[in-house]
Amino acid sequence: MALTNLSDSELLVEFRNPITKEKAFTAIIKKYQEKLYWHLRRMVVDHEDANDVLQNVMIRVWNGLENFREDSQLYTWLYRVATNECLTFLEQQKKRAAVSLSDVESGLENKIRADRHFDGNKLEWKLQLAIQQLPEKQRLVFQLRYYDEMPYEEMSRVLDTSEGALKASYHHAVKKIEEYIKNH
Amino acid sequence: MTNKSTILNELMGLGSTLANHSPQNCYAVPDGYFEGLANQIMSRIKAIETTDAGEELEILSPMLSMLSKKTPYSVPAGYFENLEEKILQRLSEHPDYLTSKEEIETLSPVLNRLRNKNPYSVPAGYFENLEAKNKKQEAKIVPINRRRWYRFAAAATIAGIIILGGLLIFGNSRVDVNKDPDKWIAKNVKKKVSSDKINDFVTLAEGDAIISTESQNTDADSAEIKELIKDVPEKEIENFLNDAVALESNDNADALMN
Numbered sequence: 001m002a003l004t005n006l007s008d009s010e011l012l013v014e015f016r017n018p019i020t021k022e023k024a025f026t027a028i029i030k031k032y033q034e035k036l037y038w039h040l041r042r043m044v045v046d047h048e049d050a051n052d053v054l055q056n057v058m059i060r061v062w063n064g065l066e067n068f069r070e071d072s073q074l075y076t077w078l079y080r081v082a083t084n085e086c087l088t089f090l091e092q093q094k095k096r097a098a099v100s101l102s103d104v105e106s107g108l109e110n111k112i113r114a115d116r117h118f119d120g121n122k123l124e125w126k127l128q129l130a131i132q133q134l135p136e137k138q139r140l141v142f143q144l145r146y147y148d149e150m151p152y153e154e155m156s157r158v159l160d161t162s163e164g165a166l167k168a169s170y171h172h173a174v175k176k177i178e179e180y181i182k183n184h
Numbered sequence: 185m186t187n188k189s190t191i192l193n194e195l196m197g198l199g200s201t202l203a204n205h206s207p208q209n210c211y212a213v214p215d216g217y218f219e220g221l222a223n224q225i226m227s228r229i230k231a232i233e234t235t236d237a238g239e240e241l242e243i244l245s246p247m248l249s250m251l252s253k254k255t256p257y258s259v260p261a262g263y264f265e266n267l268e269e270k271i272l273q274r275l276s277e278h279p280d281y282l283t284s285k286e287e288i289e290t291l292s293p294v295l296n297r298l299r300n301k302n303p304y305s306v307p308a309g310y311f312e313n314l315e316a317k318n319k320k321q322e323a324k325i326v327p328i329n330r331r332r333w334y335r336f337a338a339a340a341t342i343a344g345i346i347i348l349g350g351l352l353i354f355g356n357s358r359v360d361v362n363k364d365p366d367k368w369i370a371k372n373v374k375k376k377v378s379s380d381k382i383n384d385f386v387t388l389a390e391g392d393a394i395i396s397t398e399s400q401n402t403d404a405d406s407a408e409i410k411e412l413i414k415d416v417p418e419k420e421i422e423n424f425l426n427d428a429v430a431l432e433s434n435d436n437a438d439a440l441m442n
Contacts, residue, residue, distance in 0.1 A: 026268045030268060037259075037264075041257055042255060054267075055270070055274055115257065117258055118256075119256075124254065124255070124256045128255070145237055146241065147255075149237035149238070150237075167232055171231060177245075177248065178245045181247070181248075182247075
């Protein structure tokens with residue numbers, strides 16, 4: 001039976017059945033892999049880093065999905081796991097490099113510029129550079145809202161922050177990015 | 185006295201050198217800040233109130249809303265096609281990882297042996313004929329409305345009987361025996377006691393009344409008799425009584441003979 005057309009609730013039921021667990025897990029990966037990948041890629045910039053983080057995320061999902069209480073949407077939970085894993089990764093990078101997080105961020109900017117397709121004159125690349133100027137959490141808020149169009153209610157569950165604070169953060173982020181693009 | 189002079193006097197009273205400096209604002213404000221502030225705040229309010237992300241971005245930044253959202257980063261060819269296999273491979277390398285088969289073998293070897301053994305049997309050709317059977321059999325269509333009407337009629341009839349019975353049994357108002365004894369008797373006695381019994385009672389009551397009247401009369405008569413015979417000698421009264429008894433005996437013998 002093809003599980004790819006099942007709803008999230010149905011996939012969870014299949015996942016909890018030992019016989020169909022692997023098939024259900026595979027279906028979940030196929031369903032959410034691109035969304036989660038791009039969410040991570042925009043944060044860590046480098047493909048290899050994004051791939052590592054994504055695989056770590058999926059291992060966490062395999063281990064933790066059994067206990068998922070369904071008090072939120074599945075994809076909200078997946079985003080939460082991915083975001084936490086991403087922040088852990090960036091924190092580890094900081095420790096590894098033994099530098100401040102702002103240097104890590106400038107390192108990310110360098111990674112953008114190092115991309116073989118990078119073109120500083122193009123608006124989409126300027127946008128990526130502008131995004132990297134934002135503080136880490138504000139960057140997350142901006143990307144979730146701008147690219148994924150995530151409702152603030154769900155975003156508050158992903159980031160464990162109030163909706164009001166998220167709205168304010170996003171509005172500030174938009175202004176900062178606009179200013180950056182106008183000035184560069 | 186103005187607030188300013190009050191404050192100055194206070195500072196001078198404290199001996200502070202601040203009183204000698206006139207307050208000046210050292211901070212600068214961007215040009216045109218206050219002219220555009222009201223519009224900026226209104227845009228922000230509109231953006232907060234909308235739930236649509238696209239509309240929100242358009243209000244906050246028309247420029248950003250016109251930009252393509254396509255991320256310029258490149259992805260290796262075929263990356264997403266085999267991603268799940270790579271993840272499963274990585275999972276299987278974990279020392280604690282078990283396939284579903286291994287898991288059930290570990291948890292319960294007995295259940296694992298029974299997994300593919302189905303004890304139930306199915307008649308030969310059951311599934312092949314099932315669809316055909318379902319098509320042939322047409323379910324009897326029973327109109328719901330008629331059934332429902334019958335049920336309501338039956339329920340109403342039963343309810344009516346219960347209500348009427350209740351009214352008959354408990355409907356009459358209680359009659360106070362002290363206030364209206366005739367009515368009370370009419371309600372409680374006449375219905376419960378037969379007419380024959382009432383007649384017997386009345387007859388008996390009349391008899392008792394006669395006896396009590398007679399006893400009342402006897403008392404009156406004896407007093408009168410005493411008054412009348414107070415002058416008659418006793419011997420003559422005895423003779424009269426003896427004659428009366430003899431006469432009575434003769435009458436009884438004649439009655440027995442006849």
